[in-house]
Amino acid sequence: MYSLGKRLAWLEGPGATCEKTNPVPPRAWHLVLLGPPGVGKGTQAEKIVAEFGACHLSTGDVFRHAARNLNGKAPSPAMAIALAAMKRGELVSDNTVVELVRERASCLACQYGFLLDGFPRTIDQAHALDDILRGVGSKLDAAVNFFAPEALIIERLSGRRVCKQCRTGYHVANKPSRVPGRCDACGGELIQRDDDKPEAIRTRLQAYAATCNPVLEYYRKKGLLREIEASGDPDAVFAQTRSAIQKLA
Ligand SMILES: [Zn+2]
Numbered sequence: 267m268y269s270l271g272k273r274l275a276w277l278e279g280p281g282a283t284c285e286k287t288n289p290v291p292p293r294a295w296h297l298v299l300l301g302p303p304g305v306g307k308g309t310q311a312e313k314i315v316a317e318f319g320a321c322h323l324s325t326g327d328v329f330r331h332a333a334r335n336l337n338g339k340a341p342s343p344a345m346a347i348a349l350a351a352m353k354r355g356e357l358v359s360d361n362t363v364v365e366l367v368r369e370r371a372s373c374l375a376c377q378y379g380f381l382l383d384g385f386p387r388t389i390d391q392a393h394a395l396d397d398i399l400r401g402v403g404s405k406l407d408a409a410v411n412f413f414a415p416e417a418l419i420i421e422r423l424s425g426r427r428v429c430k431q432c433r434t435g436y437h438v439a440n441k442p443s444r445v446p447g448r449c450d451a452c453g454g455e456l457i458q459r460d461d462d463k464p465e466a467i468r469t470r471l472q473a474y475a476a477t478c479n480p481v482l483e484y485y486r487k488k489g490l491l492r493e494i495e496a497s498g499d500p501d502a503v504f505a506q507t508r509s510a511i512q513k514l515a
Contacts, residue, residue, distance in 0.1 A: 268318070276321065295381070307412050
């Protein structure tokens with residue numbers, strides 16, 4: 267079992283050094299993780315890290331880390347551009363996301379291997395990733411795509427609740443509060459965010475499919491795509507994930 271470790275080179279970009287607490291795994295796996303919101307990709311990522319020792323490189327984590335700015339350091343150049351766009355209420359452009367990953371290219375050549383999560387999200391990003399990997403003499407072993415029926419994803423995501431007062435998260439099935447509709451921590455009212463309403467989820471899934479389908483097709487043509495049915499419980503899904511990765515050896 268490998269632990270997550272502090273991936274500072276990924277989170278902070280050039281100049282940061284990772285805390286290498288794990289032993290170097292026997293093989294460095296180079297994987298891309300794909301799958302819509304609500305499919306359980308995050309849980310599978312944790313399990314892959316624990317089993318194969320690869321670094322979990324999530325672009326979401328990069329943004330969250332920068333937003334917290336715990337050590338008061340100046341953001342990397344691409345992150346400075348991204349933060350300025352977010353401050354203006356704009357989406358971070360494809361190009362800036364690519365530059366954020368390019369700044370962290372050394373992570374894609376690291377002896378621990380990598381598990382890219384949240385990137386590439388578009389076909390342009392997929393092309394850019396190939397270019398970045400070429401630049402550091404690395405290449406992908408596989409793109410692992412998790413899928414599940416839309417109805418199941420909507421059921422999972424629409425069960426989320428959040429406390430109106432303290433923002434603690436709950437789930438009606440997986441993490442219920444002790445008193446229905448009331449926060450365990452502060453007694454506040456639990457609400458469903460607009461984003462978690464079925465119609466909004468459906469829209470998000472459609473937007474995801476529109477940009478991601480070309481990425482799937484791209485990796486399918488290259489023979490790199492591995493598809494995992496992710497409807498079952500996380501351990502059963504991971505049994506499939508593990509076997510798909512082991513078969514790449
Ligand atoms: Zn609360």
